[in-house]
Amino acid sequence: MSLSQLLQDPPYEFEQQDKQRAYEQVMICLSDTADNKLKDICSNLSTDQQDTLMRYLYKGLESCENSLKLLKWHGALSEVAGLGCIMRVLSEKRKRVL
Template structure:
């Protein structure tokens, strides 16, 4: 599956093992993406997909999974999606758990 496909249907309601498997695939996909392709990738996502990506980025940073690459993704996504993406993810009343 591609990154976009994972972001279309985030596994909010899946079992923990399935969530972990998908999380690892998303992090691997992010890690394998060239730095110069990040902004283009973010531009091709809709708002819901951008928010899901931001959730994965924050989870990866929380777990210290390839933090340097994730910080680059955070910068690219923030540039494309704006601060609204960060605010939506950080202020959700019902926390969506990936």
């Protein structure tokens, strides 16, 4: 499954095991992507998908697993989506829990 498909309909209202499975799939996809393709992939995501990716990145950074790769993704996504993506995710009134 591609990253854009995984980000299309995130499991906000599902059981924790479904959320964990989706998170693991996204993390595998992120870690398997070559660094020179990150910006192109981020450019092809919709605004909603970019915001969802940012949520997954922050969740991944909380666990400190594969931080270097996640920071590369964060840099590429921030460059493409701008600071608005970060602000939308961090300032949501109703936290969307992944």
